[in-house]
Amino acid sequence: MKAAVIVQARMASTRLPGKVLMDLGGRSVLAHVLTRCKAIAGADAVCCAVPKTPDCAPLIAAAEALGVHVFQGDEDDVLARYHGAAKMLGTETILRVTSDCPLIDPAICARVLAEVTEGGTDFACINMPPSWPHGLDCEAVSFTWLDRANAEAEKKFQREHVLPWVRENPHVRKANVAGPGGGVEHHRWTLDNDRDLEFLRALWPRLPGDGPESWPYTVPLAIVEADPALAAINAGQDRLEGLKKSMQES
Numbered sequence: 001m002k003a004a005v006i007v008q009a010r011m012a013s014t015r016l017p018g019k020v021l022m023d024l025g026g027r028s029v030l031a032h033v034l035t036r037c038k039a040i041a042g043a044d045a046v047c048c049a050v051p052k053t054p055d056c057a058p059l060i061a062a063a064e065a066l067g068v069h070v071f072q073g074d075e076d077d078v079l080a081r082y083h084g085a086a087k088m089l090g091t092e093t094i095l096r097v098t099s100d101c102p103l104i105d106p107a108i109c110a111r112v113l114a115e116v117t118e119g120g121t122d123f124a125c126i127n128m129p130p131s132w133p134h135g136l137d138c139e140a141v142s143f144t145w146l147d148r149a150n151a152e153a154e155k156k157f158q159r160e161h162v163l164p165w166v167r168e169n170p171h172v173r174k175a176n177v178a179g180p181g182g183g184v185e186h187h188r189w190t191l192d193n194d195r196d197l198e199f200l201r202a203l204w205p206r207l208p209g210d211g212p213e214s215w216p217y218t219v220p221l222a223i224v225e226a227d228p229a230l231a232a233i234n235a236g237q238d239r240l241e242g243l244k245k246s247m248q249e250s
Contacts, residue, residue, distance in 0.1 A: 003117050003140075004045045004091040005037045005109070006082055008162075009063075009099035010075060011055040015193045020099040021058055022197060025204040029191060030059065032102035034066050039106040039214070042113050043095060049085040051075030079159040083150040086143055093117050095140045096162060100191040102135075102200065105217040108177065109138045115175040116140040123166050124175040131179030135189025136217055141166055187224060188234050195234040202230055 009030055013019050020030040027035075030048075037046045048063035050056040052072040063070050071088050073081030086094050095113045097104055108126060115124035117140075125139035126132050141149075145166050149158070153165035166172055179185060191197060206223050208215050224231040 001044045001089055001091040003043050003093040003095065003113055004047055004086070004089045005040055005043045005095045005097055006047045006049050006071075006085050006089075007033060007037055007097045007099050008049050008078055008081065009056075009059050010051050010053075011059065012051075012053075012075070013100075016191070016197065019191050019197070021062070022191075024102055024200055025207075025209075028062060029102045029200075030062050030099050031066065033097065033099050033104060034063060034068050036102075036104050036106055037097055037109070038066070038068070040095065040113065041106070041110040042117060043110075045069055045089055045091070047071055047085050047089055048099075049073060049078075049081045051081070077159045079150055079153060079162050079165075082162055083146055086146055092143050093140060094143065094146055095138055097138050101137065101189070102191065103133075103189045103217065103220055104138065105136050107216055108132070108136055111177050112138050113140045115177065116142055119175060121173045121175040123163070123172050124177065125167075126177045126179065128167070128174070128176040130185045131181070133184055133187035133189045133217065133221065135187075135191075137190075139163055145169075145172060184221060186235075187221070187231060188237055189220065192237075193234075195237075199230070199233040202233060 009020050011018050021028045047069035049071045050059045053075055060070050071085035073084045093116050095109060112124045115121050122145050123141045127137055141163060149165040153159055158165045
């Protein structure tokens with residue numbers, strides 16, 4: 001298999017438990033994520049990588065209902081979970097997506113994936129530095145480097161966040177897909193807390209109802225930029241704060 005999208009998901013979120021199964025326009029957040037990931041050009045398969053814990057049974061059922069592969073692994077060692085999923089699939093390239101991003105854009109993901117499968121790089125992302133709305137983040141890596149990371153990464157932070165060891169390795173050939181400019185990176189479209197859920201539930205009825213995998217990020221962008229009150233619902237949260245805290249604790 002040349003390329004696969006692996007989506008990490010779990011039930012035990014600290015700030016918003018069970019968030020990926022919360023309703024968003026009549027479907028779960030996870031269903032939106034997996035449906036949009038299935039539309040990524042260049043990906044041969046989609047896999048939902050979940051912890052091997054009893055509470056994840058609903059996640060497995062949701063993924064299987066959409067015809068998505070499932071891999072169960074360690075809850076805290078997410079790097080090992082990705083490595084296990086990639087080995088199960090036999091894939092050469094992995095696109096990492098998180099299950100709290102229901103607005104993930106298949107076209108942007110395809111561009112990032114192509115940087116590794118066709119562009120001659122080992123790792124690619126959209127946030128070095130951040131230049132897209134937070135919630136579109138994805139990153140691609142060759143299995144060769146994922147395999148090395150799994151064998152050599154030792155810090156808790158590196159294993160929890162999957163690819164920091166690869167990002168920081170000076171020998172890795174890296175690429176960044178830059179955003180359109182205009183300050184769009186200040187928009188927050190991820191689901192981490194109650195304010196984020198309020199924002200997404202206020203936004204969703206305004207989105208096109210048919211073929212949710214077909215519309216690009218420019219559709220929600222136009223909506224939130226035309227309505228400052230909507231964007232203000234969950235504004236003012238530093239997207240790097242959690243990352244900085246984790247690095248300090250690692």
